[in-house]
Amino acid sequence: MIIVILILAAILFIYFNVIPGKGHTIISWLSLIVTSLCILGIVAHDYNHWGMKTETQISKQSLVSSATPNLPLLLYQPLGNGTEKVYLYKTNNEQKKPNAIKLDKVSTEIKHSAQANLQIETTRYVYRDNFSRIMFGVFSHNNELKQRKYIFTIPSSWKVISTKDMKNLQKQLQEKMQAQRAAALH
Incomplete structure (x- = not known):
């Protein structure tokens, strides 16, 4: 909708600047102001998610060893120079291959506790209200991922090792x- 308003305001600005007449200057200035505000709104929405709020969804799952049930391990695969890690986890013993964390806008944390579990906090941008949805719906930013956080809580008896070390x-x-x-x- 904001694109339509922008186009109409720009057309009005051009029209009332080209064709002389009484009161055209005021309408021309108003349409220039509306055009400028639309451009500022689009830029603010695109860069700062103006008109949106964040929603966080939390899911919690039990965690079992990434290797075998007899060997309590949490595996990771180092990326690049080794500062980034892709953690590999299983949520039940029937899983053949461990799941890998998603790498898009991710952070990880490892805590120690008596029980092994995984908490995934997913934060997404959603429209603040219907007005924002109507104005900026054309940009398809609804439910855009802001951050995903994996919190691995493991007992102190578990080890965190790389797949190469494994x-x-x-x-x-x-x-x-x-x-x-x-x-x-012999």
């Missing part, structure tokens, strides 16, 4: 088992 650990365990088998045969 592969090395598995390799060491296999070598140890092979050495024990070889020693048992």
Whole structure:
């Protein structure tokens, strides 16, 4: 709707500036002010989400080991130089592959507690009221993601290790088992 108002105000501004007449100057100035306000409104909506508010949804799930039930681990895959991490988690033991966190506008936190669980806080922009929805609905910013926060709460007995370290650990365990088998045969 704001685009329509902007176009109409710009047309009125041009029309009343080109065609001379009594009272055209006042209408021309008013249409220029409306045009400017529409442009400012569009820019403020696009950059600062003007006319919108944030809503946060929280979901909580139980957490089980990312590896096997006997080995309480939370795995992560380092990205780039290792400062960013993609955490891999399971919510039940029947899962074959662990889920990866979504990386779009994400933050993670690890806390310690007696129970292992995962809390996902998703914050989205929604229109403040129907007027804002009517004015800015053409830009499709409703339910736009602002932030997603993963809070992993794990017992102190759990370890947080990288997938590379997990592969090395598995390799060491296999070598140890092979050495024990070889020693048992001799």
